[in-house]
Structures are given as structure tokens and as C-alpha cells.
Amino acid sequence: MxxxxxxxxxxxxxxxxxxxxxxxxxxxxxxxxxxxxxxGECPYWGCVPSKMMIRAGNLLAEARRIPGMAGRAHVTPEWAPVAARIRAEATDGWNxxxxxxxxxxxxxxxxxxxxxxxxxxxxxxxxxxxxxxxxxxxATGTRPQIPPVPGLVKVPYWTNRDAVAAKEPPTSLLVLGGGAIGLGLAQVFARFGTRVSIVEALDRLLPMEEPESSELITGVLRAEDLTIRTGTRATGVRHDGAAFTAGRQAGRSAPSGRSAAASRPGRAPIA
Structure with a gap:
């Protein structure tokens, strides 16, 4: 019945x-x-926990601006308080x-x-x-779209959910896609010491927004030493148990002081 x-x-x-x-x-x-x-997504993997991460990264960035402007400061990033706050205050341990x-x-x-x-x-x-x-x-909502990159489904890649739930920042990170979510996570982890590379298949970051927004965010991230490659497609991803390697087609590069992080030990790409 x-x-x-x-x-x-x-x-x-x-x-x-x-x-x-x-x-x-x-x-x-x-x-x-x-x-x-x-x-759904907002309180557990999106709006609320991501803003906690961004706020923590902003605090680090502000403290690093003190020398030369307001005195002296030495900042040591620590991810544990961020992870603990996400669990205790935002998600109740995803309950x-x-x-x-x-x-x-x-x-x-x-x-x-x-x-x-x-x-x-x-x-x-x-x-x-x-x-x-x-x-x-x-009202079934959405899930992250996994790009059809050869080999990606065979490696332990991250989506935004895995990134929000991380208990420690990765050594290096390759972000596939230059949309708002990927860029926000990329900047946060970079401010906590992760070597970050961003690969965007279209010719600019934030391709769905105005060109002025793309230009602005590219300059900000480049100044923070992230590697940015636009007009570039990932051609394959491999994982040998310790490091991830991503192949790519030649494309435009927004220069930075670091080379691509995909081949270094660290967590999987964020798809």
C-alpha cells in the first residue's frame, strides 16, 4: 500500500x-x-564552509601586507583551525x-x-x-561536472566537496577550470602554502563573466604567484601513488614565478 x-x-x-x-x-x-x-550544497560544501576558508585566507593575505605599511609581522599558516571550524560551526561533521x-x-x-x-x-x-x-x-540539485580528461576517472581527484573537507592543504594542486569555485579554492590553498596551477580551456579565466573581471582576477592571482594557463586543454592525467602528472596542449600562459604543479607530490586535481 x-x-x-x-x-x-x-x-x-x-x-x-x-x-x-x-x-x-x-x-x-x-x-x-x-x-x-x-x-544541500550551500551549508555543507559551498557557501558557508567556503567562506570560512576564504576568510582565513584573507586574514593571512592582510597580515602579509603589514611589512612596509604598518610595521612588522611574521605569519605562519595553519590549516587545522580552518578544518576544525568547518566541522564544528558549519557542517556539524556533515550531520x-x-x-x-x-x-x-x-x-x-x-x-x-x-x-x-x-x-x-x-x-x-x-x-x-x-x-x-x-x-x-x-528539486534534485546538481553535482560537479567532471571533465572528460583521459585518465581522470582512474585517479583520486578532488571535487569542491573534497577540497572543503580537507584536513590539511595539499603540497601542490592542479585546478581544471577557471570558474568562480575553482578560482576561490585555488587562491585559498595558495595562501596556505600550496603550489597551485590553473588550467582553463577557454582563452580567459571566468569565461562566463565580463572580460574586465577576467583581467582583474588574472592579475590578482598572478601577483600571488599562482600559475595560470588559459587556452589550454588537459590531455591526460596520471597518478603513480605519490604524484600526479597532467599532460596539456600548448596554450597561452599568464606568467608566474612557479611552474606547473601537476607533476609534484600533492593532492589530485580539482575537477
Whole structure:
């Protein structure tokens, strides 16, 4: 027998959680379905923890500007407080019980699992069927897009989620793609001592934004000694157990004082 409800919301990320909560507060019987964490990308892997990382990196950058401007300062980067704060203050160790309780406290019914549409207003979750009297909201969100670079799927690469969960910064890091998320993580890790290279297939960083934005961020990152290669495609990735090596097609390079970090020991590329 199916479980009857007014609304089924598949995906309890930022959008789905908001819709489900508002409908429950309005007096409807709402069944929220989530396979991962209620709240989705923003509180656990995106907006909140990434801003903690960026804030920490900004503090280091500011302290390094003191000599010659306001006195003397010696800065020693330490990642442990950043990782601890992300776990304690942002993600609760990637536990969403507080968010689940907040939803059920509004009268919602929560189901942990992956929802699948099996008919009009019918959703299956782990062999249980939920039938909605009013309708189904599909808010399944997104995942990082993994570029089709030969060999990448065979190595332990990072996505933004792995980078946010890192307990220590890598020795070196190759970032595939010059979008906002990749650039933000690249700058943070560089400020904590990681040797960072960025490879962007199009002819400029932030290719979806105005050219002036690309020019500005390229100058900032180059001044912070990141290696930037635009108009360059990664042709393959290998991992020998200790180091990662990435092949590339010749392209334009925004000069810096460091060579590409892909062949040095360190963590996998961020895809």
C-alpha cells in the first residue's frame, strides 16, 4: 500500500527545503525526500564552509601586507583551525540532524533515500511508494561536472566537496577550470602554502563573466604567484601513488614565478 501525502518534495537542498518547509507551515502534509544532507550544497560544501576558508585566507593575505605599511609581522599558516571550524560551526561533521528536526518540527515528514518517479504523483524511495494528492516537486540539485580528461576517472581527484573537507592543504594542486569555485579554492590553498596551477580551456579565466573581471582576477592571482594557463586543454592525467602528472596542449600562459604543479607530490586535481 502506498503512503499518502499532499506533496512529495524530491531533493531537500536549498530550494527543496524552502518549498517543503513553507508548504508544511501552510498546513499541508509534506514528504521530503533526500539521499544526502538536508540543506544541500550551500551549508555543507559551498557557501558557508567556503567562506570560512576564504576568510582565513584573507586574514593571512592582510597580515602579509603589514611589512612596509604598518610595521612588522611574521605569519605562519595553519590549516587545522580552518578544518576544525568547518566541522564544528558549519557542517556539524556533515550531520544534518538539526536541519531534519527543523523540517519535521514544522509538521513535515522526512524520508532518507533516493526518490524515483514511477507514475503520476507517485514516488518510490527504497521500495516504499509515496502517492501525492496535490503534486510532486523535483528539486534534485546538481553535482560537479567532471571533465572528460583521459585518465581522470582512474585517479583520486578532488571535487569542491573534497577540497572543503580537507584536513590539511595539499603540497601542490592542479585546478581544471577557471570558474568562480575553482578560482576561490585555488587562491585559498595558495595562501596556505600550496603550489597551485590553473588550467582553463577557454582563452580567459571566468569565461562566463565580463572580460574586465577576467583581467582583474588574472592579475590578482598572478601577483600571488599562482600559475595560470588559459587556452589550454588537459590531455591526460596520471597518478603513480605519490604524484600526479597532467599532460596539456600548448596554450597561452599568464606568467608566474612557479611552474606547473601537476607533476609534484600533492593532492589530485580539482575537477
Amino acid at each position: 502506498p503512503h499518502h501525502t499532499d506533496i512529495v518534495v524530491i531533493g531537500m537542498g536549498p530550494g527543496g527545503k524552502h518549498v517543503a518547509g513553507r508548504l508544511a507551515e501552510a498546513g499541508l502534509h509534506v514528504t521530503g525526500v533526500e539521499a544526502e544532507l538536508v540543506g 544534518d540532524q538539526v536541519a531534519v528536526d527543523r523540517f519535521t518540527g514544522k509538521g513535515g515528514h522526512f524520508v532518507r533515500g533516493r526518490g524515483r518517479l514511477i507514475g503520476p504523483r507517485r514516488v518510490e524511495v527504497d521500495s516504499e511508494t509515496y502517492e501525492a494528492r496535490r503534486g510532486v516537486v523535483v
